[in-house]
Amino acid sequence: MINMKKGDAPVSLTKTAGVTARMRWSSYTDYDLYVIVLRTNGDVEYVATFEAHGVAARLSTADGAVKHLGDVGRGARGIAEETVEIELNDSIRAVVPVAYSAQSNGRGSFHRYRVSLEIDNGTEGEKVEISAENANNDARVYSCVPGMIENTQDAVIVHALEQYSRRGSENRPTMKLGRSGLLRKGAETIEVVMDAGPRNRYK
Template sequence: MSTINMTKGSASARMTKSSSIRVRCWWDSRTDYDLYALVVYTDGRVKTVATFPAEGVPAQLATADGAVKHLGDVGRQAIGVAEEIIEIALDDSIRAVIPVAYSAQSNGNGSFFEYRVSMELDNGLGDRVVVTAENANDNSRIYTCVPGMLENTPDGVSVHALEHYSKPKSEDRPLVSLVRRGLMKKTEVVAIEMDAGPRNAYK
């Protein structure tokens, strides 16, 4: 078994592609975070897998093709660790999956560092990549974090530790797009713009 621990600024990690990759996000259960995913397809489409809606975006627990599935919402508990899981069956139509951790302002203040919000990717073959909370943002009024990104490449899976954060008090989702750059438009980049997407519905 190989486990790689990553923090913001770490070089990307490689993972063997498998038929099922599990994304697990966990935190101190005294608060109520939610995990959702933005799924980028090779044709430029972006779909959202989430247990709750946003403006104009209904809650969908799975993509239409069933490739990316959310295993369900968990709530607040008095003590312990809460976790939510997204399962990914990669195929050639998927370019990237971007997990997002979010807590509505109505849940109260508390930082990603305070509640130790962390993410793990596991390919079921013994490869694990963990983006830890050691260097997480400690601003208690920031409610959205993109811990990392999974990129589907011909050579396997690349995992990037991003730790992108929303502006304080923002309820807007990140906006993700597939951009082709360069003179011949052959360089393909997954662009993530924080606070540019639809606003999360009240939870």
């Protein structure tokens, strides 16, 4: 297990047929995991168990490469976990897991409920965790992007981003290819843009 925090150098994992992203938090609250999928042509898809304005709930991408294994609600004392399975085909440039806390959940924080992200490349047994120790403690921040999974020809690269929405914002993040951003591959860049996507519907 490799532990990462914001500012750490990206970690390269052996490329395998499948990657699993697991988001964990205290089961005292009903958070949700969804993912943003950036295609190599610049298109963006959301895989989520709930709707946003103008965006239907979908448990997989159109090609079935990215699949959400289902919603986990508030439960008994312990840790809740939601999981997304990813087949990194050549059309996928990057995947961003997002932890979401609807306003209807009441006040809380990603730090208080110990939100963390684990990336697992399966058969090679390599794991990266972006831990809850570094999570934002603002009770009115509702979207957390711990990290990004970048798909390259030879490897799976995990970046610790720790990006957060504006206070009170219910808008999803989105992604874009361009000439400026956080991640570089030659002249190409990938950028996660907070609060620029569709607005989540209250759950």
